[in-house]
Amino acid sequence: MIMTAEDKYKTLEEYISSFKNDLHPESRLIGVLHKAQELFGFLPEEVMCKIAYLMDIPAARIWGVASFYHYFNLKPVGKHVISLCLGTACYVKGAGMILDRIREHLNISVGETTTDGMFTLQEARCLGACGLAPVLMIDNKIHGKLTPEAAIELINGLKKG
Amino acid sequence: MEQKSPLTIFINNKEYKVKPGQTIMQAADNLGFKIPRLCYHPKLSIEGACRVCIVQVEGMKTYVASCAYPVSEGMRIHTNTAELRRARRDIVELILDNHPTDCHVCERDGNCELQRLTYAMGIRHRHFEGERKHYNKDLSSPSVIRDPDKCILCGRCVRICSEVQKVNTLGFAHRGFKTVVMPAFNTPFAESICSTCGQCINVCPTASFVEQNYTQDLFEKLDDPNIIKVAQIAPSVRAAIGEAFGLPPGRAMHGELAASLRKLGFDYVFDTQFSADLTIMEEASELLERIGGKGSLPMITSCSSAWMKYVEHFNPEFLPNISTCKSPMSMMGALVKTYFAQKLKRKPEEILSVAVMCCTAKKHEAARPELMVEGMPAVDIVITTRELAWMIKSAGIDLVNIKVQDFDHPLGISSGAGAIFGTTGGVMEAALRTAYELATGETLLDIELESLRGFAGIKEATVTMEGKPIRVAVAHGLGNAQAVLEIARKEPDRYQFIEIMGCPGGCIGGGGQPYATANSIPLDEACLAKRAEALYAIDRGKNIRRSHDNPDIQRLYREFLGRPLGTLSHKLLHTHYQAKEPRGIIARGRK
Numbered sequence: 001m002i003m004t005a006e007d008k009y010k011t012l013e014e015y016i017s018s019f020k021n022d023l024h025p026e027s028r029l030i031g032v033l034h035k036a037q038e039l040f041g042f043l044p045e046e047v048m049c050k051i052a053y054l055m056d057i058p059a060a061r062i063w064g065v066a067s068f069y070h071y072f073n074l075k076p077v078g079k080h081v082i083s084l085c086l087g088t089a090c091y092v093k094g095a096g097m098i099l100d101r102i103r104e105h106l107n108i109s110v111g112e113t114t115t116d117g118m119f120t121l122q123e124a125r126c127l128g129a130c131g132l133a134p135v136l137m138i139d140n141k142i143h144g145k146l147t148p149e150a151a152i153e154l155i156n157g158l159k160k161g
Numbered sequence: 162m163e164q165k166s167p168l169t170i171f172i173n174n175k176e177y178k179v180k181p182g183q184t185i186m187q188a189a190d191n192l193g194f195k196i197p198r199l200c201y202h203p204k205l206s207i208e209g210a211c212r213v214c215i216v217q218v219e220g221m222k223t224y225v226a227s228c229a230y231p232v233s234e235g236m237r238i239h240t241n242t243a244e245l246r247r248a249r250r251d252i253v254e255l256i257l258d259n260h261p262t263d264c265h266v267c268e269r270d271g272n273c274e275l276q277r278l279t280y281a282m283g284i285r286h287r288h289f290e291g292e293r294k295h296y297n298k299d300l301s302s303p304s305v306i307r308d309p310d311k312c313i314l315c316g317r318c319v320r321i322c323s324e325v326q327k328v329n330t331l332g333f334a335h336r337g338f339k340t341v342v343m344p345a346f347n348t349p350f351a352e353s354i355c356s357t358c359g360q361c362i363n364v365c366p367t368a369s370f371v372e373q374n375y376t377q378d379l380f381e382k383l384d385d386p387n388i389i390k391v392a393q394i395a396p397s398v399r400a401a402i403g404e405a406f407g408l409p410p411g412r413a414m415h416g417e418l419a420a421s422l423r424k425l426g427f428d429y430v431f432d433t434q435f436s437a438d439l440t441i442m443e444e445a446s447e448l449l450e451r452i453g454g455k456g457s458l459p460m461i462t463s464c465s466s467a468w469m470k471y472v473e474h475f476n477p478e479f480l481p482n483i484s485t486c487k488s489p490m491s492m493m494g495a496l497v498k499t500y501f502a503q504k505l506k507r508k509p510e511e512i513l514s515v516a517v518m519c520c521t522a523k524k525h526e527a528a529r530p531e532l533m534v535e536g537m538p539a540v541d542i543v544i545t546t547r548e549l550a551w552m553i554k555s556a557g558i559d560l561v562n563i564k565v566q567d568f569d570h571p572l573g574i575s576s577g578a579g580a581i582f583g584t585t586g587g588v589m590e591a592a593l594r595t596a597y598e599l600a601t602g603e604t605l606l607d608i609e610l611e612s613l614r615g616f617a618g619i620k621e622a623t624v625t626m627e628g629k630p631i632r633v634a635v636a637h638g639l640g641n642a643q644a645v646l647e648i649a650r651k652e653p654d655r656y657q658f659i660e661i662m663g664c665p666g667g668c669i670g671g672g673g674q675p676y677a678t679a680n681s682i683p684l685d686e687a688c689l690a691k692r693a694e695a696l697y698a699i700d701r702g703k704n705i706r707r708s709h710d711n712p713d714i715q716r717l718y719r720e721f722l723g724r725p726l727g728t729l730s731h732k733l734l735h736t737h738y739q740a741k742e743p744r745g746i747i748a749r750g751r752k
Contacts, residue, residue, distance in 0.1 A: 045346050052345075058323065059345035060332030067334040 008039040009050065016054045026057050033066055042073035070124060077120040078113040080158050083137040087126030090134040094147075098134060099123070101148035105155065118159065171237040185227035185238055186214055194240050197249060199256075199278060199366060200315035201228040204665075204684060205324055208316045212252050213278065216240050224248060250282045256313050258289040259338075260367070267311075267368050272676045274366030275313060296341060302350035303373055303528050304357035304521040305672075309341045312369040318342060318361035325665060327640035328471060330355040342369070354474050356639060358467035358663045359521030359545075359672015363683045372521045372673060376548050376555075382513050383426035389505065389512045392427040393493045393572075394418055396434050397519040397583030397668040398546045400695040404688075405550035405675040406561050411691030413699055416565025418549075421558050422517075423566065429501075432568040433516070434575030436493035437582040437591070438708035439717070440464065443734055444486045444588075445596035445708075446725035448658055452631070457481040459634075459649055459656040462588050464488045466522035467663030467672075469738060471639050476646055477740030485735040489582065490516045490523055491532045494539025495733040496572060500721045504571070509535050516540045517549045519583070519671030522663065531736050545673025574713040577700030584693040585637035585667035586613035586620060589660040593624055593633070594707045600626045604707075614693075616666060616686055619645050621656075633658045638665040669693055 003011070015035050019025050032055065036047050043066050052059040066072045073081075082102065086095050099110070102121060106114050113120040129135045132144025136151060143154055167178040172194055179188040184207075189196050199211040207229045215224035219237035224245070227238075239245060257279060264270050299307040314333070319342055322331045330344050330353055344353040361370040383390055399415040415432070422430045444462070451460050463469055463484045472479055487495070494516065498509035505512075516523060520543075526532065527540040544552070553560050567573065578594055581587030590610045597605040605624075612622045613633075618641040624631045634656045636645040642661045649656055664670045666689035677683040705711055722729050 048345070058329030058332065060323075060329050060334075060343075063343075063345040064332040064334050068336045 003039070009047075011039060012036055012047070012050070013054060016051070026055060029055065029057060029062065029065055030069075033062075033072055037072060042076050070122065073120075075111075076113070079118050080139055081120045081122060082155070083122045083124040083127070085124045085127045085129075085133070085135050085137070087124070087130070089126075089130035093133040095134040098136070098146060098148050098151050102151060102155065105152050119155065168232055168234045168236075170232050170235070173239055173241065174237075179232055181232070183232055185216055185218075185225065185230050185232055185236075188232045189216075189227065189238070189240060196227050196240055197278060197281060198228060199274065199313070200317060202317050202320070202364060203682060205317060205320040205364075208320065210314060210316055211256065213249060213256075215245065215249060215252070217242060217245055246283075250284060253278055253282045254284055254287070254289060257284065257287065258291050259293055260313060261293070261310055262287070268371045268374070269368040269676070273368065277679060278366075292338070294338070294341075299343075299350050300373075301352070302355065302357060302525070304524045305350055305355065305359055305362060306371050306373055307343070307350060308369050308371070309343070310369075311367045312342055313367060314340055314342065315366060316342070317364040317366065318370060321360045321364045325638055325640050326356065326358060326360055326663075327643055328354060328356050328358075328475075331361065356467040356471040356474075356663060357522040357525040357672075358639065360664065360684075362521065362672050363670075363674070363676075372545050372548070373524060374548060375524075375542050375544055376552050379515065379542050379544060380552070382542070385513075387511070389429070389507060390427045390515065391429045391431065391497050391501070391512055392422045392515045392517060393431045393433045393436070393490065393497075394422070394517045395490065395519055395583065395668060396437065396580050396587075396696055396699075397671060397674070397692065398517050398549070399699075400583060400669055400692040401519065401674045402546050402550055402560070404678065405547065406554075407678075408561065409691070410688045411695045413695040414560065415699075416567070417560050417563050418517075419568050420563045420566040421553050421560050424558050424563070425552060425556055427515070429569045430566075431493060431497070431572040432575050432579075433489050433493055433518075434579030434582065435568075435572045435711070435713060436489040436496065437579035437588075438576050438711045438714050439492050439496075439734070440486050440489045440582075441578060441588075441591050441595050441708035442714060442718075442725045443492075443730060444484050445592050445599055447484055447486065448592065448596050449600055450726065452629075452657060459653075459659050460484055461659045462661055463738075464582070464588055465661060465663040465668075466520065466526035468639065468642060468661050470522065470525065470741075471642070471663065473738055473741040475643070479646060479649075480738055480740065482649075483738060485737060487532060487734055487736050488523075488526060489579075490518060490543075491526065491539050491736075492734050493572065494527075494532075495534045496717075498534050498537065498539055499733060500717065501572060509537060514539060514541050516543045517546070518543050519546050519668045519674050520664075521545060521672040523673075531738070534733065546671075547673055547675055550675060571713055571716065574705075574711060575703075576708050576711045577703035577706035578708045579711075580696050580699040580703070583668040583696050584614075585616065585662050586610070586635045586660065587667065587696065588662075589613050589622075589633055589635050589658065591708060592658070592660075593631075595709050597624065597626055598707065598709065614697075616689065619648075631657045633660070635660045637662040637667050637670075639663055665689070666693070669696070 019028050048062050052062050108121055110123050134146050135144045168181050196214050198214040200208045209226045209229045214227045216227045217239040218225050296309040319331045323329045334343050399413050403412040403414050404410050419430045448460050451458050461482045494514050497514045502509045524543045527543045578591035590613050594605050613620050613635050620635040622633050634645050636642045669692040670689050
């Protein structure tokens with residue numbers, strides 16, 4: 001089912017009103033931002049303003065939370081989001097080399113999206129899968145024990161669809 | 162259970178009895194130990210961000226932030242051991258590491274808390290030379306400049322903006338080394354919900370927030386022999402400028418200011434207190450008209466520019482309640498470019514109209530298109546008390562010892578009512594003195610309305626006019642302003658007249674007032690009280706204490722304006738404001 005922007009706003013509004021009787025509804029902010037990102041793919045300014053209005057939290061504070069966590073996308077993202085872990089364990093196991101290869105292969109830097117809108121490259125700080133280091137996450141799916149070649153293969157696989 | 166009996170604590174091995182429920186810093190302050198500090202401000206919540214105020218407590222493994230830690234029975238505190246001094250020095254050195262090295266060309270050179278702290282910590286070298294942040298300054302606002310490079314992330318600006326003013330323009334964004342204080346979405350100030358009150362400037366320990374400075378421009382124009390240079394001075398400037406010259410707060414310096422401004426090159430020096438009297442004539446008449454059934458009640462004052470911008474953003478439904486009177490500054494500007502220009506037989510464009518204000522928001526007000534007169538700004542340049550103090554020093558004028566002079570005619574005589582405009586409650590008191598007489602034909606005998614004085618957040622009073630009670634309220638600081646509006650929203654008939662000033666204490670606590678000196682705190686109430694008392698003393702010392710008794714006001718109406726709320730008054734002295742919705746405004750959150 002394809003949701004219109006109106007549907008998305010409505011879903012978000014319903015989600016926020018579901019806990020309006022909480023003692024501290026503002027403590028749900030991070031959850032609401034997750035929900036918004038799930039709906040909209042990233043956190044557009046208008047959506048954050050809407051959340052500010054509905055939750056009665058200053059926009060400056062919402063912007064502070066959204067920009068604090070790497071997980072939240074402040075710009076539109078591509079069809080597939082590649083998050084490469086650069087935490088200590090992954091880095092030691094060669095994540096830096098993987099990053100270089102992906103950048104070269106997709107011709108984008110960290111935080112950017114390919115011109116065809118297929119891939120967004122992000123860096124992450126420890127995905128909690130150090131035993132599988134080095135790991136990368138594509139669209140919420142973890143891939144471990146990677147080499148630069150294996151990473152490129154994964155990406156090419158997605159390209160073919 | 163709260164312990165009521167005194168606690169015994171030891172500071173630097175000496176025994177003291179202290180009240181329970183205090184922090185270590187408060188207890189130490191009361192005993193005369195001033196622990197170094199940076200992010201702490203007594204009016205704001207505890208942030209504990211800077212760690213400069215650390216002390217050692219026996220039995221505790223780590224240093225303790227004294228601003229946040231409560232005293233307890235038998236606590237043994239050390240505030241100045243060699244080890245602690247080294248630790249504190251390192252902390253300040255690390256703060257300094259991510260701060261520019263341009264003190265000698267900085268706006269706050271000599272007036273900077275970080276500079277003073279660095280000196281006090283004995284830092285004479287910069288040992289750390291790490292990576293330093295670089296961002297563009299936000300120069301978009303006509304009032305306030307934001308310079309993230311100078312920011313040390315103490316968060317005082319964020320806290321005053323959210324806790325006292327409750328505007329919530331500023332917040333921390335991003336994280337770690339990349340943390341920056343900014344409006345939501347990094348919106349430029351000019352497009353943001355910023356009220357331009359300038360309190361962020363007042364509390365900033367460095368030069369991360371400063372006013373847009375127009376002094377160089379003004380020096381250029383003062384040197385132009387072909388223009389007529391006219392100045393006006395706001396009431397609260399005279400009550401505070403002495404502090405920038407090392408005088409204790411509370412000395413009124415209008416005579417010295419008039420003389421100094423002439424020495425700087427102004428041809429005429431007028432008094433904003435005169436146009437405050439004029440505002441009262443118009444505003445009191447408007448109030449009586451509204452009470453008589455023409456227009457919305459409660460009527461709310463419109464003198465404070467920060468308040469006006471705030472109400473346009475956050476409470477547009479109250480715009481019909483806002484007095485249509487322009488502020489005293491804009492009224493004076495309008496008269497300078499019309500009445501006074503005609504008297505001089507000069508064109509208004511030949512006149513440079515300058516306002517010296519305690520306020521950064523007035524810079525924004527002067528640029529408002531709806532306040533133009535004859536197609537040009539009524540006030541061309543607004544400088545703050547701070548900027549004028551610098552100009553006077555820079556020109557080598559001895560403000561403190563200069564021979565005092567009077568203001569010029571015909572816009573220089575004022576009543577005591579005009580003087581008290583500068584402090585919270587003053588406009589209300591001044592308006593009631595005149596409104597009472599206009600309504601009843603009798604003189605209000607008890608003209609000093611004590612219940613409207615002082616620094617309570619919201620003050621209320623009732624005055625009986627012709628047997629009818631008139632209920633009034635006074636609020637200062639935008640947080641209190643919002644609170645009083647919430648009362649008026651719930652009980653629309655509770656008040657007939659509300660005075661609101663955007664800054665804590667009113668104009669005397671404005672965003673353009675002198676920086677706190679070495680041993681004082683920004684927005685210290687004792688200092689504000691002394692500034693207020695200087696204005697009340699001016700009022701008491703005047704023979705004329707009611708605006709309508711001012712002979713020059715009477716003459717102005719006779720010669721030029723006709724009558725209050727007349728056609729010409731409406732054209733020159735009144736205006737209308739409009740709802741504004743800049744970026745982020747949907748966030749009405751005011752927690």
